[in-house]
Amino acid sequence: MNILYDDVANAVKWISSFGGLEQGGTTRLLYTPEWLAAQNALKDRMTQIGMESDFDEIGNLYGRFKGSKYPDEVIMSGSHVDTVVNGGKLDGQLGIIAALLAMQYLHQHYGQPLRTLELISMAEEEGSRFPYVFWGSKNVFAIADHRDVNEIEDSDGIKFVDAMKACGFNFKTQPARTDIKAFLEIHIEQGGVLEKEQKSIGVVTSIVGQRRYNIRLIGEANHAGTTPMGYRKDAVYAFSQICYQSINKAIKVGDPLVLTFGHVEPKPNVVNVVPGEVLFTMDCRHTNKAELVAFTEEIEADMIRIAHQLDLEIEINRWMDEDPIPMDTKLIHLLEEICDQEGLSYRVMHSGAGHDSQIFAPRVPTAMLFVPSIKGISHNIAEDTKTEDLVEGIKALTYALYKLAYQE
Structure with missing residues (x-):
């Protein structure tokens, strides 16, 4: 040909x-x-x-x-x-x-x-x-x-x-x-x-099937110099734990699962204020529906647990769920x-x-x-x-x- x-x-x-x-x-x-x-x-x-x-x-x-x-x-x-x-x-x-x-x-x-x-x-x-x-x-x-x-x-x-x-x-x-x-x-x-x-x-x-999320962590903005570490409700710290633990779990599961935290928006996002809020996205994909659901449900539970341990509120909005x-x-x-x-x-x-x-x-x-x-x-x-x-x-x-x- x-x-x-x-x-x-x-x-x-x-x-x-x-x-x-x-x-x-x-x-x-x-x-x-x-x-x-x-x-x-x-x-x-x-x-x-x-x-x-x-x-x-x-x-x-x-x-x-x-x-x-x-x-x-x-x-x-x-x-x-x-x-x-x-x-x-x-x-x-x-x-x-x-x-x-x-x-x-x-x-x-x-x-x-x-x-x-x-x-x-x-x-x-x-x-x-x-x-x-x-x-x-x-x-x-x-x-x-x-x-x-x-x-x-x-x-x-x-x-x-x-x-x-x-x-x-x-x-x-x-x-x-x-x-x-x-x-x-x-x-x-x-x-x-x-x-x-x-x-x-x-x-x-x-x-692949896809689940996409908009997630909001709500802590408390406060002075970066006068707020002791033990008194903080640091939303970025909570996000960092969520990101680290979730991606490590995804790596252990391996292909074809993929997990991405693609957009992160801390507030107020200035150098001298403890961040009181973080908005972030999560994108998870897998070729098997049951495994996709099981993994994302585990991650959702992890996020809620981490937020509560650090005395933060969390809002989880799953806006895409494609088989x-x-x-x-x-x-x-x-x-x-x-x-x-x-x-x-x-x-x-x-x-x-x-x-x-x-x-x-x-x-x-x-x-x-x-x-x-x-x-x-x-x-x-x-x-x-x-x-x-x-x-x-x-x-x-x-x-x-x-x-x-x-x-x-």
Whole structure:
């Protein structure tokens, strides 16, 4: 299979130019002029290679080669077109470009598929402009609640609804898609495992479950010079014990559990006052729901115990509780067989980050492929993958789409 190195490199460069930054990388947020330009350019390119193309009501873009025998059985691939602020050139949009190149190659070499090949460029996944995630994929299945976005705004005070309508889109009234027989998403790993193990492809078995928290420790602010150590209600000291004990427990549990205290805000946060309050976040992930729940419940109990021992109050708000999402077993085996048969270097692995595939997987057979991230960097203008690894990943995707769309 001849997926050309230059074609891949040029396609990545082309899509990255929409919202491209002088220092490198891309900022392309939902319902901005850059976002709309990228979607319209993709639509034009789909038309140029012979695809039927159209938008749905909220701005998801579709391109398709109709099936000759089973036109109502859709084999879909793609990803999200939006980026984070000062993001890279691959997160999300690689899945779109890869599907475009794979489907173009198949149509050129094998003609019309038996089942419909459909590319999707989803409107949004990141939640970078507005506080809402998976707007694109949730609308594919009509599970996005309009009430969740009616009043939300971006950092400039622009309402979600106003931005959507300014781009020519509106709320979806069409029913959920029921014709999708398989969904494949290729994505950068956003971690360093594949690079360290010198593998070009990751076959994803599941997407981790996540529990996220906002936590508030309430002690007593007091003078740093005149308050003896034994009389203090030091919220930072309590946080430090929570952080130290929790991370040590996570290290002992080991992979695939991960635990992160990502945001810490002490108050009053000045040099000569004992901190009377700390606001902090906690993010815990695991591929097994029962183990995720057991570990986080133990940590919650530890936090309450530490706060009470130090005579502090504690407020624990668990605002995210997402179950792990397994990929389809048959599709996983198909991807493994393809990699074995074609001599592609791969490993089986889970995803530690969320993806559109987690919205698809409970509803249609779904699988993911990863390609390496150089130094594990993502959500950063330095985000990159060797072009030869991109080519290998697109080869694997192309073989899979051929077997699903062209074979009985």
